[in-house]
Amino acid sequence: xxxxxxxxxxxxxxxDAGRTGFMAFGFQASGAxxxxxxxxxxxxVGNDKDESAIEMTLVGISGRFTSDAVIAITGADxxxxxxxxxxxxxxxxxxxxxxxxxxxxxxxxxxxxxxxQGGFYLKxxxxxxxxxxxxxxxxxMGRPLKNGDLLYFNSVSPLTGAIxxxxxxxxxxxxxxxxxxxxxxxxxxxxxxxxxxxxxGGEYKVTNDSDRMGIKLDGAAVESKNGVDIISDGIPLGxxxxxxxxxPIIMAADRQTVGGYAKIAVxxxxxxPLLAQLKPGDTLTFKRASLEEAQRAYFDGIxxxxxxxxxxxxxxxxxxxxxxxxxxxxxxxxxERIKKLWKG
Amino acid sequence: MTAEFLTAGDTAxxxxxxxxxxxxxxxxxxxxxxxxQARPIDGITEVVPTFRSLLxxxxxxxxxxxxxxxxxxGISAVGGAVSKKSKKIVHIPVAYGGxxxxxxxxxxxxxxxxxxxxxxxxxxxxxLVYMLGFLPGFPYLGGMxxxxxxxxxxxPRTKIPEGSVGIGxxxxxxYPLASPGGWRLIGRTPVKPYDPSRTQPFLYDAGDYIKFxxxxxxxxxxxxxxxxxGSYSCRTEVR
Numbered sequence: 095x096x097x098x099x100x101x102x103x104x105x106x107x108x109x110d111a112g113r114t115g116f117m118a119f120g121f122q123a124s125g126a127x128x129x130x131x132x133x134x135x136x137x138x139v140g141n142d143k144d145e146s147a148i149e150m151t152l153v154g155i156s157g158r159f160t161s162d163a164v165i166a167i168t169g170a171d172x173x174x175x176x177x178x179x180x181x182x183x184x185x186x187x188x189x190x191x192x193x194x195x196x197x198x199x200x201x202x203x204x205x206x207x208x209x210x211q212g213g214f215y216l217k218x219x220x221x222x223x224x225x226x227x228x229x230x231x232x233x234x235m236g237r238p239l240k241n242g243d244l245l246y247f248n249s250v251s252p253l254t255g256a257i258x259x260x261x262x263x264x265x266x267x268x269x270x271x272x273x274x275x276x277x278x279x280x281x282x283x284x285x286x287x288x289x290x291x292x293x294x295g296g297e298y299k300v301t302n303d304s305d306r307m308g309i310k311l312d313g314a315a316v317e318s319k320n321g322v323d324i325i326s327d328g329i330p331l332g333x334x335x336x337x338x339x340x341x342p343i344i345m346a347a348d349r350q351t352v353g354g355y356a357k358i359a360v361x362x363x364x365x366x367p368l369l370a371q372l373k374p375g376d377t378l379t380f381k382r383a384s385l386e387e388a389q390r391a392y393f394d395g396i397x398x399x400x401x402x403x404x405x406x407x408x409x410x411x412x413x414x415x416x417x418x419x420x421x422x423x424x425x426x427x428x429x430e431r432i433k434k435l436w437k438g
Numbered sequence: 439m440t441a442e443f444l445t446a447g448d449t450a451x452x453x454x455x456x457x458x459x460x461x462x463x464x465x466x467x468x469x470x471x472x473x474x475q476a477r478p479i480d481g482i483t484e485v486v487p488t489f490r491s492l493l494x495x496x497x498x499x500x501x502x503x504x505x506x507x508x509x510x511x512g513i514s515a516v517g518g519a520v521s522k523k524s525k526k527i528v529h530i531p532v533a534y535g536g537x538x539x540x541x542x543x544x545x546x547x548x549x550x551x552x553x554x555x556x557x558x559x560x561x562x563x564x565x566l567v568y569m570l571g572f573l574p575g576f577p578y579l580g581g582m583x584x585x586x587x588x589x590x591x592x593x594p595r596t597k598i599p600e601g602s603v604g605i606g607x608x609x610x611x612x613y614p615l616a617s618p619g620g621w622r623l624i625g626r627t628p629v630k631p632y633d634p635s636r637t638q639p640f641l642y643d644a645g646d647y648i649k650f651x652x653x654x655x656x657x658x659x660x661x662x663x664x665x666x667x668g669s670y671s672c673r674t675e676v677r
Contacts, residue, residue, distance in 0.1 A: 114484055116639075117484050117486045117495075118644065119570045120570040228573070277447055279445040280445065326569070327488040327491050328492070328493020330449070333446070351570075352486065352488055352569060352571035360448075363448050392448050392498060
């Protein structure tokens with residue numbers, strides 16, 4: 095069965111590694127904001143690292159399990175409890191039918207992940223479980239989760255043996271300002287030396303206006319040579335856009351695929367999880383990185399996750415190739431099926 | 439028109455042909471896009487063609503930046519020699535005016551054209567889809583007749599219905615999904631430029647052409663019903 099949600103927090107969505115192959119059509123990538131925490135949660139419960147999971151923002155979800163399950167919570171410290179007793183994060187946990195999960199406001203970090211063994215019983219839309227709120231597709235009925243939602247699990251009889259050893263070190267909350275590395279380009283030539291120095295010299299604060307589309311910063315304005323308007327082109331993940339105000343916006347998972355502001359630099363892939371954990375009011379500084387440094391850090395990240403997946407192995411076998419390739423799936427039919435399930 | 443390569447973080451690069459909006463530059467973009475579709479390069483995960491460049495996402499663990507630049511440079515060098523490619527035109531029905539195009543009177547006032555003229559001029563052009571973006575399936579179209587230029591609304595609508603066809607400044611386009619927007623609405627199409635339940639969710643691709651054809655309100659309803667039960671498909675022409 096699954097989990098009946100009683101308190102969902104400000105924004106909780108189903109995410110996976112993101113929707114690839116459709117950006118050329120204007121389809122944003124979506125996917126978990128903190129890929130590392132998301133991958134670890136899945137690996138701990140025995141899933142493929144990119145299985146569907148719940149991403150929670152600022153406040154973790156609360157709910158009642160309607161079946162036994164193996165879960166793991168990673169990312170922001172939302173002080174998870176089962177039946178009123180605190181449970182460790184970054185560790186696989188056995189829960190029983192009727193158990194109540196309660197999470198609170200994040201003591202540190204911004205986004206937490208809840209993975210369940212086997213993943214959630216949902217259908218991929220255009221190759222992905224990720225919720226795309228703008229288009230109303232993917233995830234759970236194409237929208238953020240609400241109180242009262244009942245999410246089903248794929249596994250009805252979780253493998254609970256020896257799960258107490260499935261745990262990793264809990265990351266230490268960062269000291270502020272957090273250092274975020276970025277590679278110059280593609281449009282750094284639109285900015286003055288002073289503008290570039292301002293970006294890499296000053297301290298920036300995450301504003302309230304930040305979400306899965308972009309993280310808007312307040313701090314020193316970045317000076318351009320002759321304005322920041324470009325002929326709209328592609329926006330990579332982590333692009334640091336400079337709008338007319340000169341205040342940087344870091345483009346995140348739900349960013350538009352194309353846009354008309356110059357991009358002075360791009361945050362390195364390995365530091366995107368750090369960014370995903372910043373709350374409004376948190377501070378950061380930018381440090382310039384070479385492409386080589388950035389890719390070395392990226393390779394290290396892949397190796398660490400692969401090593402973790404190898405260490406713990408998978409309790410849930412990979413789906414048959416045909417099922418995994420189901421690709422474009424009609425969302426309507428599953429929605430209707432789910433609605434019927436509720437009523438019946 | 440040799441390509442320039444720009445870094446775009448550790449897992450993407452920009453392949454850029456110039457810094458203007460022109461059919462010639464966009465044609466080069468399309469050539470590279472088509473070449474990559476026909477003969478994919480290992481390690482490329484996603485290609486986003488735009489007006490005058492492509493954003494190419496790649497896996498550096500599979501292909502290095504330098505090697506990728508070399509391979510892409512090879513395509514672009516060959517590009518110029520490739521003979522003129524065929525042209526794909528997607529014909530899209532539009533009910534102009536009335537409840538479907540509430541701003542057509544405003545466009546008429548601005549342009550001094552009669553509504554009949556607006557419809558015949560707007561539906562006479564084969565519009566190049568320079569790129570898709572902003573919304574899934576939202577086409578950035580080139581080639582609108584300058585006589586139709588009309589400024590955006592002073593107060594943008596909070597919700598423009600799905601399928602609306604509008605004019606914003608020198609541009610025309612279709613809203614594939616309900617969305618806020620400031621364009622003047624002149625009509626609406628009953629077809630869905632984007633439908634995730636279709637095996638091919640998008641009606642057109644960057645580099646294709648769109649031609650609108652006027653239908654009356656009865657036909658709108660008839661086509662709408664056919665679209666809903668999956669029995670309508672847009673006529674596409676390849677020349």
